[in-house]
Amino acid sequence: MTSGHLNGELAIVGWLEQAIGKLPSPWILGPGDDAAILRQEPGHDLVFTTDMVLENECFRLGEAGPALVGRKALAVNLSDLAAMGAKPVGCLVSLALPKDEGPGLAEELMKAILSLAGQFNCPVAGGDTNTWRGPLAVSVTAIGKIPAGKAVRRHGASPGDLLFVTGPLGGSILGHHLNFMPRLDLGAIIRESHASAMIDISDGLSLDLWRLCKASRCGAMIHAERIPISQDAHRESELHAAGLRPSTPLMHALNDGEDFELLFALPQENLAGLMSTWPASSPKPAIIGRCTNEQTMLIEYPHGLIEPLEPHGWVHQFGQK
Numbered sequence: 001m002t003s004g005h006l007n008g009e010l011a012i013v014g015w016l017e018q019a020i021g022k023l024p025s026p027w028i029l030g031p032g033d034d035a036a037i038l039r040q041e042p043g044h045d046l047v048f049t050t051d052m053v054l055e056n057e058c059f060r061l062g063e064a065g066p067a068l069v070g071r072k073a074l075a076v077n078l079s080d081l082a083a084m085g086a087k088p089v090g091c092l093v094s095l096a097l098p099k100d101e102g103p104g105l106a107e108e109l110m111k112a113i114l115s116l117a118g119q120f121n122c123p124v125a126g127g128d129t130n131t132w133r134g135p136l137a138v139s140v141t142a143i144g145k146i147p148a149g150k151a152v153r154r155h156g157a158s159p160g161d162l163l164f165v166t167g168p169l170g171g172s173i174l175g176h177h178l179n180f181m182p183r184l185d186l187g188a189i190i191r192e193s194h195a196s197a198m199i200d201i202s203d204g205l206s207l208d209l210w211r212l213c214k215a216s217r218c219g220a221m222i223h224a225e226r227i228p229i230s231q232d233a234h235r236e237s238e239l240h241a242a243g244l245r246p247s248t249p250l251m252h253a254l255n256d257g258e259d260f261e262l263l264f265a266l267p268q269e270n271l272a273g274l275m276s277t278w279p280a281s282s283p284k285p286a287i288i289g290r291c292t293n294e295q296t297m298l299i300e301y302p303h304g305l306i307e308p309l310e311p312h313g314w315v316h317q318f319g320q321k
Ligand SMILES: [Mg+2]
Pocket: 079, 080, 083, 199, 200, 202
């Protein structure tokens, strides 16, 4: 909740306090003091997550523009809350602004953050604004709540559990990584349906499935033809067709990062309950396979060919795998 020491920063902080206004309950105090105050709600656990997006590593400011960068900085955090089955409570936003940019950059970033925050009832309770001689960095810390003891973690999957993804995968570099919708509503429904493990797909299905399996000490058998492949995965494959490393749409669906769909495991007996509470407005989740007790990941192709599935994911270097 500190402010910078330049007039420009003070102006931004003043503008922000105005833009944010009074926070809803259970917040007792928002921006404008030394720290924000949140009253704990009995019967709930609070969950915390933080994520930083960096210019030239996670985005190019000239290509994405400040609004989509601000939106993404909050959205990746909301996706992590969704992956626990949590409901947002609020967030803190810290900006490291390049000195040669005017205050307009902070305003555009914050407008986009406040807009998404409003959409998901996740008020901005504070943060920090500084300028420096480096590139833009935006760090968001999000707070969520979950009925006590009910968070869905990565480690609870058992052999035999069904594996699901909530939407099409691959090719997010073409734009989806900047404008995706965090799956908060679905995360809560999945939690209420007694999923055994969950993770958001930030680094690619193959790598995030590997993380879930490793935490759960199980393996997985997935079926290539059941993996939902996005239009952008097809487009990416076409773009690579003439290049040095041709790729299939399936490869993009398995290994590209930043889809921000949810991957979860659910005991078979909970399937009917999940489907009966799934919102009609959302496409049904795809059952891509099952957990196994092998401790390896396998992928079955049509015609019965089975191969090991290697975790090849996104390494958070812009445009590189
Ligand atoms: Mg995550």
